[in-house]
Amino acid sequence: MSVPADLRFTKEHEWVRIEGDTATFGISDHAQEALGDIVFVELPEVGRSIDAGEAYGVVESVKAVSDVYAPVAGEVIEINEALESEADLVNSDAYGAGWIIKVKISDNNAETELMNADEYTTFLEE
């Protein structure tokens, strides 16, 4: 299972890509595989402030409803509107077209513990 080297991961199987003061969130390939076919994604509103570790949206598969949690704190600046009609992008391209939201990172230090790709790979094997 692919784990891109430029991403950081949480124990809840979210990924975050940090570029300057912007962070992009999604769920890992492992998470989408475990959830099965995703049929609905509930996105937050642009402008909402989210704490690290806070549930910011919902991913629903055929049988399950799962919250998704923010790897870092920030203010929502963009949501992936394509997911409103094509939720299965999370399955088919978890690290690319299946991204969920972008935030402007706040200087709030309450950051959850993040793993790099190697650490996450080890975590998956445990």
Place this chain on the structure above:
Amino acid sequence: MSDLLKTPLFDAHVAAGGKIVPFAGYELPVQYSNRALKEYTAVREGAAGIFDITHMGQVRVEGVDALKFLQYVTTNDVSKLVDGQVQYSALLNEQGTFIDDITTYKINDEAYYLCINAANRHKDVAHLLKEAANFDVTVTDESDETTLLALQGAKAQAALQTIVGFDLEAIGYYKFARGQISSAGGIVSRTGYTGEDGFEIYIPNSIAVDVWNALVEQGAVPIGLAARDMLRTEMGYALYGHEISDAVTPVEAKLMWITKMDKGDFIGKQAVETRKAEGAQKRLIALKLTGRGIPREHYKVFVDGVESGEVTSGMHSPLAGGGVAVAYVKPEHVTEGSLTVEIRGKQIEAERTKTPFVRSNVRR
């Protein structure tokens, strides 16, 4: 998990990538390779799906009083059945509420076959045996010896015809035939729980694996419980424990069409008559979300901002293009008032619709 039962096809499910879960006392596949939507699509869009529904029970009823007995313990009019016909029906208790919903197969005037729900099997059999004491009938639980498969979808008939020794084309909707299937004898009925053309196949356990493999070789796609539930929910078919239970009568559950009040006495008739006269306390409606979301079981339904009932079965319907559900609401809200479903604290707008939510392709 040790007290859970396995069907003769357990190893075949595991080999096909089935994710095994406990269901109605059995270990059964919820989906294969985690792709329930692909399974759903195989059945809905032109292929065929094969389902292991061996967990369902089969009860043989034989004897000179067989018809009289079944008229008394089931709700539908068994006298209307011809040999080789199947009928959707129900078992009620004296309170008029559901013990189970069933199908009745008429072999001849003195021999019938009932197909019952797995979770209700022991309760049903105990009830039938108790009532049978007053009739000249024998009631035999054949569930443990019988494998039940469903083969559903446009290609079902072509696939099944390759392994049966009789003409499937001659079997009409809700009719059945007995004869050679693979290397043994069995029953094939043109019935199902998906809204597609297809069959249910009763065979001895000894040939279960052979029949399964032969049908998979013919292109049938193994279907797990998740896709099965999607297919039945899209048709609005009732499921015990959801739309029907021992807390509702046929009046609430919109199942008076299988409850024949003019056929003579039957268990629960008096209570149903009373409920009809007093009026239902709640009624089933079909709804489709106009807002975004998935209306799931137990989500609350509001009418004009006031709580009215809850969803009993709901889903994201790929074909209907959104969230659809069946729900109980107060009788006065069946046709009146503006509907919303509460999803994670938000009221999502919905409109009343009819079941099936998508076109049925059963062969009438």
